[in-house]
Amino acid sequence: MASSSANIWVLLGLGLAGIILMTQKLKKVIKEDFGAFVERFQLLPPPQPAPPKAPHPLTGLSFAVSDIFDIEGFITGFGNPDWARTHETAARTSLAITTIIEGGATCVGKTVIDDMAYSISGENKHYDTPTNPKAPSRIPGGSSSGSAVAVGAGLVDFSLGIDTAGGVRIPAGFCGILGFRPSHGAVSSIGVIPVSPSLDTIGWFAKDPSILRRVGHVLLQLPYADSRLPRHIIIADDCFQLLKIPVSRIAQVVIKSTEKLFGRQVLNHAKLGDYLASKVPSLKHFHNKNRNGELKLSSISSLAYAMQLIQRHEFKTSHEDWINSAKPVLDPVISAEIRATLEPGDVNLDYCQSARGETRSALNALLKDDGILVIPTLSDPPPKLGAKEISLGDYQTHASSLLSIASMSGCCQVTIPLGSHDKCPVSVSFIARHGGDRFLLDTVQAMYASLQEQADIASKSNLSANAVSKEESAEIAKEKGNIAFKDKQWQKAIGFYSEAIKLNGKNATYFSNRAAAYLELGSFLQAESDCNSAIGLDKKNVKAYLRRGTSREMLGYYKEAIEDFRYALVLEPTNKTANLASNRLKKLFQ
Numbered sequence: 001m002a003s004s005s006a007n008i009w010v011l012l013g014l015g016l017a018g019i020i021l022m023t024q025k026l027k028k029v030i031k032e033d034f035g036a037f038v039e040r041f042q043l044l045p046p047p048q049p050a051p052p053k054a055p056h057p058l059t060g061l062s063f064a065v066s067d068i069f070d071i072e073g074f075i076t077g078f079g080n081p082d083w084a085r086t087h088e089t090a091a092r093t094s095l096a097i098t099t100i101i102e103g104g105a106t107c108v109g110k111t112v113i114d115d116m117a118y119s120i121s122g123e124n125k126h127y128d129t130p131t132n133p134k135a136p137s138r139i140p141g142g143s144s145s146g147s148a149v150a151v152g153a154g155l156v157d158f159s160l161g162i163d164t165a166g167g168v169r170i171p172a173g174f175c176g177i178l179g180f181r182p183s184h185g186a187v188s189s190i191g192v193i194p195v196s197p198s199l200d201t202i203g204w205f206a207k208d209p210s211i212l213r214r215v216g217h218v219l220l221q222l223p224y225a226d227s228r229l230p231r232h233i234i235i236a237d238d239c240f241q242l243l244k245i246p247v248s249r250i251a252q253v254v255i256k257s258t259e260k261l262f263g264r265q266v267l268n269h270a271k272l273g274d275y276l277a278s279k280v281p282s283l284k285h286f287h288n289k290n291r292n293g294e295l296k297l298s299s300i301s302s303l304a305y306a307m308q309l310i311q312r313h314e315f316k317t318s319h320e321d322w323i324n325s326a327k328p329v330l331d332p333v334i335s336a337e338i339r340a341t342l343e344p345g346d347v348n349l350d351y352c353q354s355a356r357g358e359t360r361s362a363l364n365a366l367l368k369d370d371g372i373l374v375i376p377t378l379s380d381p382p383p384k385l386g387a388k389e390i391s392l393g394d395y396q397t398h399a400s401s402l403l404s405i406a407s408m409s410g411c412c413q414v415t416i417p418l419g420s421h422d423k424c425p426v427s428v429s430f431i432a433r434h435g436g437d438r439f440l441l442d443t444v445q446a447m448y449a450s451l452q453e454q455a456d457i458a459s460k461s462n463l464s465a466n467a468v469s470k471e472e473s474a475e476i477a478k479e480k481g482n483i484a485f486k487d488k489q490w491q492k493a494i495g496f497y498s499e500a501i502k503l504n505g506k507n508a509t510y511f512s513n514r515a516a517a518y519l520e521l522g523s524f525l526q527a528e529s530d531c532n533s534a535i536g537l538d539k540k541n542v543k544a545y546l547r548r549g550t551s552r553e554m555l556g557y558y559k560e561a562i563e564d565f566r567y568a569l570v571l572e573p574t575n576k577t578a579n580l581a582s583n584r585l586k587k588l589f590q
Contacts, residue, residue, distance in 0.1 A: 035130040036111050036150040038067050038077060043097075043107035056104025057214055061157040064150045066143075067110040068117055068162050069094045070191040078193050079113040079143075081126050082328035094191025096160060096202045096219060103218040108156060111146025115331035117162060117195045118315065118338055119143060120170050120399065121383075121390050125331045129385065134176040134425045138382035139390070141171035143195075144203070148175045151205040158206040158215050164195045165311055166403040168203030169429065172415035173377040176425035178212045178444070179205050183434045184410035187219050196314040198356075199307065199407050209448040212414075213441045220437055227442040232371040233258050236272040239300070242379035242398050244499075245421045246473055250428050253418055253458050254374050257450040270366075272373070272405070273299045279362035282306075282354035303359060304400035306352045307408050312341040313349060359409040364433045367411075372443055373431040375402055377415045381424035394495070405431065412437045414444055418455040474503035478510055485517055493517040508538035515547045527551040542572045549581060558585055 033040075048055050067077040070090035077084040101107060112127050114120075122145030123129040130149035132140040140149050144161025148171030151159050161168045163181040172179020180203055187202040194200060204219065206212040216222070235255065240247045258267055276283065277299040286302035315338075322328075323338070330338060367373060379398040383389045390396075406413035413431045420426060428451075432440035481496030497514035504510070515530035531548035534541050549564030562585045568578035 033155060034133055034149050034153045035128050036146040036153065036155060037064065037109045038112055038127055038146070039074065040109040041074075041107075043071070043093075043101055045101050045104045045106060048104075056102075057218055058100065059104035061105040061211065061214075062108050063100060063105050063215075064109050064111045064147055064156045064159040065097055065107060066113045066117075066147045066159075066161045068113055068193045068195075069097055069110075069160065070193075071097060071107075071110070074110070076193060077110070077113075079115045079117060079124055079126070080328055080330070082326055083116070083322075086322070086326050090191070092191060095188040096192070099188075099219060099221075100160070100215070105157075111144070111150055111159065111161075113144060113146060113161075114142035114167075115334055116319070116338065117143040117164070117167060117193070118341075119331070119334045120166055121145075122148075122171055122174070123331075123385070126329075132175055132382065134420070135174075135382060135423065137384055138424060139174065139385055139387075141174035141382060143167035144205075145171050148172055148177060148179070148205050151175070151207060152177050154207075157208075158204055158211050160202060160204050162192060162195065163201050163203040163407075164199045165307060165400065165407050168201075168205065169377055169403060169406075169413060169415045170399070172205055173417075173427040173429075174382040174425060176417045176420070176427070177205055177207050177415075178209060178417065179203060179415040180212055180216060180441070181406055181413045182216070182220065182437050183412045186412070186435070186437055194314070194318045196311040197318070198314060199311060209445050213445050216437065216441045222438050225438065227446070228370065228439050229262065229446055230370055230372045230439075230443050231266060232268055232367075233262070233266050234268045234270050234366070234371060234373050236373060236375045237269050238271045238273050239375040239402060241476070242402070243376055244380050245426065246470075249421050249458055250376060250418060250426060251374070253451060253454040254428055257447055257454045260454075261447060261450055272375070275366065276300060276303065276359065276362060279365070280355055280358040282351050282358055285348070285351040286355070298401065300401045300405065301397055303355060303408050304397065304404040306355045307404040308400060309349065310352045310356070315341050356408050356410075359405075360411070360434055363405075363409045363411050363431070367431070367433040367436070369433070369436065369439070371433070372440070373405075375405065375429050375431065377427045377429040378402060381422065381426070402429075410434045412440050414440055416444065416448070416451060418451065419459045421459070470503045474500040474507065474510070477503065478507075478513065481513060481517075485513070488520075490517045490520045494521075506537060508534040508541045508544065511537070512541055512544040512547060515544065515551070519547060519550060522554075524551045524554045528555070540571055542568050542575065542578075545571070546575075546577055546581075549578075553581070553585065558588075561585060 070076050072093045073089055075084050075087055075089050112124055112130050114124055119142050122140035122142035130140050130146045132138050133153040144167045147159035147161040150156045152175035168179045168181050181201050184201055189200055189202055204215050235251055240251050283299045283302040286305045411431050411434050413429050415427050415429050417427050477496050477500035481493045484493035484496060494514055494517045497510055500510040511530040511534035515527040518527035528548055528551040531544045534544035545564045545568040549561045552561040565578045565582040568575055
């Protein structure tokens with residue numbers, strides 16, 4: 001009896017210890033402030049003006065700033081402890097922060113930023129990665145990760161960050177909040193550490209479109225004017241082809257909202273890549289290479305390559321001396337990228353500058369004063385924490401291609417959340433011409449509620465609709481694979497066919513097509529395996545028998561190969577390929 005009681009107490013003790021341990025682990029995963037802040041403090045606004053003057057426009061609002069903005073009396077950390085160690089406290093506060101505080105808002109602290117603001121992941125090994133409040137197992141996106149998380153978690157009303165090549169737009173999309181990149185040069189960058197000055201912009205985050213607009217009016221110092229609504233909303237169809245989720249989940253939300261608010265006549269469709277190819281002749285100088293040495297055929301991806309060259313060159317100019325002298329410990333994930341940036345190259349920056357000017361002219365001409373360009377913010381959902389996909393070539397190429405449109409043209413862009421898909425936040429982006437910031441803010445204000453309504457309707461689609469959309473997405477992936485196959489890009493084709501199989505693993509054609517690509521690479525075992533899968537799904541798939549026969553012949557399984565070719569002839573007696581292969585093998589081995 002005593003022994004049983006003792007055992008019960010031991011079990012209870014172990015259970016209690018397990019609960020305490022689990023609680024401690026959860027606290028480590030999600031901190032009280034979601035890991036968003038590196039430093040907390042308060043900078044109070046000036047007293048309210050006496051009546052009859054109106055109160056300050058941002059009265060009662062709190063905000064945070066990325067640790068790239070100078071604040072008098074504080075060291076600006078730039079996401080790296082060695083930078084903080086080797087720099088003095090700031091002598092004055094950045095103009096953007098001063099403007100916001102004078103507008104009535106209270107600054108409550110500095111937030112985590114990627115190491116030297118040179119990444120798009122939001123993962124900082126020095127200060128830990130802020131927890132994405134909408135998807136805790138996913139990255140928050142960078143470089144202004146902490147500022148986005150602080151808003152997404154409801155810790156502040158809005159926040160400031162820096163957007164060079166997506167530093168505000170990406171984390172806004174990944175954390176399910178609004179993110180605004182203004183026209184280049186529209187907000188002063190005095191008192192902000194430069195990353196790439198000709199691309200850098202001071203952006204801001206908010207959950208509420210009204211707050212986003214109020215902050216914009218203060219930062220942009222806009223006088224009162226009547227709101228203007230769009231007369232042309234242009235869907236960039238080719239950009240939406242990059243999406244890894246059903247196109248209807250985003251594009252159709254915008255289309256239905258537009259039709260409801262403004263009528264169908266406002267809607268237009270365009271192939272942005274073709275348009276830029278015709279209007280930006282400088283892009284032809286980037287068609288034949290990219291950062292991985294692969295061919296670049298799309299004008300938009302060429303624009304992204306030009307953006308990367310500018311960013312690398314200007315980052316080197318700004319920070320090479322400090323990196324060489326201080327020899328800082330850099331985040332290992334981005335260390336190689338930064339080191340590569342500092343290596344001498346033979347880049348002709350004149351072409352980059354020409355491409356930038358031509359792109360701005362082209363988009364201004366397309367959008368005029370009353371047009372909005374609609375693109376996906378990113379093609380992929382936020383990767384899981386620690387995943388390697390964010391460093392892969394395809395991911396970087398797709399992300400940079402979409403982000404480069406505003407970065408290179410200097411146009412303003414806003415990220416708008418549209419709920420979630422497969423438990424990950426999704427968003428869309430609106431772009432207006434350079435200098436059209438007020439118009440873009442007005443458009444967001446006018447459309448936001450309708451967009452959320454349509455997004456909610458789309459997210460509540462029944463399971464059969466989801467299945468159909470998955471099948472449609474699989475077909476799109478297969479077609480992309482077929483195009484890559486025709487272009488003799490075998491590995492790329494395998495990637496697309498694999499994506500199709502992941503979306504719909506019951507289609508024999510996807511396995512058979514991937515087998516064909518494996519054959520071209522000499523991967524005969526993989527080809528045979530795929531053919532087995534295809535035949536298991538469809539006993540009458542002639543191509544699968546032919547490809548399995550070829551695989552087995554190359555592997556030395558001649559008897560089995562002859563049987564495959566014979567069976568192909570049973571299914572299709574006039575098939576010349578099967579007939580020739582069968583006769584050839586019979587002569588050799590029978």
